[in-house]
């Protein structure tokens with residue numbers, strides 16, 4: 001009887017021990033993943049990926065929308081807040097006449113996390129200064 005109890009106790013200890021070890025490993029991979037991608041890279045992937053911003057905003061040439069450089073220049077000059085604009089809390093200051101075209105993107109932009117919004121802003125600022133990667 002004593003032996004069986006010790007055995008059962010051992011199995012319980014063993015299985016819970018395994019579980020917590022697994023959890024620790026999972027947490028570790030999440031942390032390393034977070035560190036692997038920089039704010040610039042996150043911004044880049046949102047800008048060129050799910051945000052599709054790149055289809056209308058090139059780095060230094062006007063296309064459907066103003067260039068990234070033009071946007072950053074105006075925002076610096078006028079002390080604008082890009083994140084407030086992207087959250088629809090601020091009026092357009094770069095080219096209000098074509099704002100209707102930009103407005104079609106707010107449905108996608110609404111799905112961005114605060115981290116992604118910040119990353120897009122950093123990405124645009126870095127790109128306007130000539131950073132490419």
Ligand code: HEC
Pocket residue numbers: 047051052053054055056057064065066071082085086091092093094095096097098099100101102104105109120
């Ligand atoms: C379908 C084309 C199109 C796409 C896609 C697009 N934009 Fe725009 N964007 C425009 C146009 C046109 C303007 C100029 C009108 C204006 O100033 O609001 C503009 C203006 C802006 C401005 C300046 C706003 C201001 O103050 O005038 C910012 C910032 C901006 N876009 C960011 C983004 C980001 C970030 C994305 C991706 C999530 C994006 N845009 C995707 C067309 C687009």
